[in-house]
Amino acid sequence: MDASTDRAVAPLGRIERLRDGYVLAFDRQYDYPRSFIWNLLTDPAKVHLWLGTLAAAWELGKEYSLELGGGVVTGSVLQLNPPTSLQITWDDELGGESILEWRVLESDGGTLLQLRARSGTADFMTEGAAGWQLILSALDDVAAGHEVHPVDDWAATRDAYAAEFGLSNTMGAVEVAEGVTMVHFDRRYEAKLPMVKDAVTSDPDQQTRVEQAEVDFTTIGNATLVTIRHVVEEPAAIHALMAQWHAHLDAVDVALGGGQPHASARKLHALEDFYRASISG
Numbered sequence: 288m289d290a291s292t293d294r295a296v297a298p299l300g301r302i303e304r305l306r307d308g309y310v311l312a313f314d315r316q317y318d319y320p321r322s323f324i325w326n327l328l329t330d331p332a333k334v335h336l337w338l339g340t341l342a343a344a345w346e347l348g349k350e351y352s353l354e355l356g357g358g359v360v361t362g363s364v365l366q367l368n369p370p371t372s373l374q375i376t377w378d379d380e381l382g383g384e385s386i387l388e389w390r391v392l393e394s395d396g397g398t399l400l401q402l403r404a405r406s407g408t409a410d411f412m413t414e415g416a417a418g419w420q421l422i423l424s425a426l427d428d429v430a431a432g433h434e435v436h437p438v439d440d441w442a443a444t445r446d447a448y449a450a451e452f453g454l455s456n457t458m459g460a461v462e463v464a465e466g467v468t469m470v471h472f473d474r475r476y477e478a479k480l481p482m483v484k485d486a487v488t489s490d491p492d493q494q495t496r497v498e499q500a501e502v503d504f505t506t507i508g509n510a511t512l513v514t515i516r517h518v519v520e521e522p523a524a525i526h527a528l529m530a531q532w533h534a535h536l537d538a539v540d541v542a543l544g545g546g547q548p549h550a551s552a553r554k555l556h557a558l559e560d561f562y563r564a565s566i567s568g
Contacts, residue, residue: 313419315399318397345373389401389402424438475507
């Protein structure tokens with residue numbers, strides 16, 4: 288299987304809604320023995336080629352640390368059943384946790400590799416889907432004995448998942464147009480426009496920032512898309528501005544769901560660090 292050419296921006300996985308959250312699913316068919324694919328998933332030297340640097344091999348019931356993309360992911364190994372399944376928790380730097388399960392099955396004379404990533408919320412689901420699609424493309428290259436080809440279509444792939452599965456991107460982005468730097472967010476809410484507009488604009492603690500930005504509301508069926516464009520006046524403060532907008536848009540989601548948003552200095556600091564790493568990366 289050679290995926291080093293003709294990489295498609297179209298989603299190669301699927302996002303499914305569950306009663307208690309979401310699952311991201313990928314199924315890859317390989318013309319290689321199951322033991323070979325299992326080795327790519329579990330040998331730290333092989334994992335380093337397509338995913339990241341494991342501090343030590345996966346060990347049942349033990350915590351792990353994985354360096355990838357300039358950051359560190361931690362978690363614990365819930366299942367380790369050679370050569371069939373590996374299940375781990377995946378804890379990100381923002382305190383989110385998902386459960387990843389790899390299954391390696393004999394199929395059609397080769398191997399069917401299944402990845403399932405389960406999360407309680409849709410936060411970062413489209414971003415994660417795009418990321419895992421590119422990671423699995425790297426695995427394809429390693430399996431075929433090819434050099435891993437870096438790709439730069441993550442944002443387009445993320446947007447393709449958002450469009451196909453009717454989900455909102457979570458992250459903001461930095462845009463530069465005609466020498467002007469702007470923070471840009473697109474958030475989709477499953478609520479009518481008047482309710483969303485009220486939730487975005489009614490918080491007096493956020494009023495100054497909202498008034499400084501260009502805020503657009505677009506009806507999409509029964510949902511509303513909120514588009515934020517905020518000109519960056521102080522480049523050194525861009526990470527803080529992105530963190531503040533991200534936290535506010537998260538609070539809007541909580542309010543629309545009938546909850547009571549609570550400001551968190553810890554979350555703001557974590558978001559600021561997250562955007563600093565994302566932009567510098």
